[in-house]
């Protein structure tokens with residue numbers, strides 16, 4: 394059976410809220426970055442922007458939001474389609490394998506992102 | 513002649529399900545899909561199996577999938593569903609088939625049972641009855657009318673994938689029917705049982721349920737109300 398132990402918060406309400414809040418943060422971040430790029434930035438301006446503490450925090454927030462958002466979303470997809478009900482015990486193996494892979498890549502991306510922004 | 517294709521499956525005899533085609537003369541009349549099935553059963557093949565009882569949209573027993581859309585056969589006129597003179601009748605999707613158009617509703621009822629669909633009140637019973645103001649009574653409109661036909665839940669992808677964990681639109685509509693009832697005092701216990709990631713939150717607002725409900729009810733709205741109650745409770 395599919396259980397909720399691997400969900401982000403184990404509460405449907407918190408997962409749902411986190412999903413919405415992170416969506417807003419991501420939207421704000423990408424709109425902001427999009428506007429910067431659209432208005433044309435030079436290398437110097439770009440590095441100056443990312444040298445500011447608030448931008449680093451904003452970026453960090455966006456990276457963490459992306460990880461949380463991706464996890465909740467992928468968890469939903471995996472527990473819908475890769476289940477014992479639909480594909481027998483193969484479903485469990487596939488689901489847990491992909492969950493491991495997803496969490497591993499998200500951790501790597503977060504660490505990598507922090508290194509880029511804060512190094 | 514109307515071309516009617518009916519899903520046939522007798523697990524005791526057939527290796528797999530198949531579609532059987534019948535030609536039905538409706539005499540140009542806009543009859544109901546159930547009438548077509550009765551005609552087939554009476555004159556062409558008595559072994560075609562389906563459920564029906566009231567034949568007027570009250571009992572909820574003839575929920576079927578007609579040309580891809582769930583509904584009650586007895587109140588679905590041909591003009592509403594037939595395209596290019598073809599009618600394809602299948603059982604409700606997502607539930608195990610017992611025979612032909614008859615599905616095993618156990619999973620559907622198990623979810624209904626989970627929401628404890630009866631009034632719970634911890635206060636001593638009054639001598640005559642528990643009164644309710646007309647305004648409070650009005651809050652149950654659009655909720656109590658459900659006839660448990662399962663058209664909604666069996667059109668919901670979230671219910672197809674997790675029928676054992678997602679309560680589904682029908683069960684959730686009834687859950688809210690008791691959450692909204694001024695005479696019910698078990699609100700907190702009811703809500704605490706709904707907070708996991710599956711019971712309510714598997715609803716992604718696809719609204720298939722609203723689209724098919726033969727009673728014109730809106731489970732998605734009820735689910736939204738449950739979500740706000742859970743939010744308020746947590747805040």
Ligand code: SF4
Pocket residue numbers: 657658659660661662663664665681682685724725726727728729731
């Ligand atoms: S909500 Fe509508 S579709 Fe769903 S079970 Fe009730 S009457 Fe049927």
Ligand code: SF4
Pocket residue numbers: 667668669670671680681714715716717718719720721722731732735
């Ligand atoms: S709105 Fe929710 S309950 Fe209704 S069909 Fe969509 S996912 Fe299912």
Ligand code: FES
Pocket residue numbers: 563564565566567568569570571572573574575584585586587
């Ligand atoms: S036969 Fe009763 S609802 Fe159709």
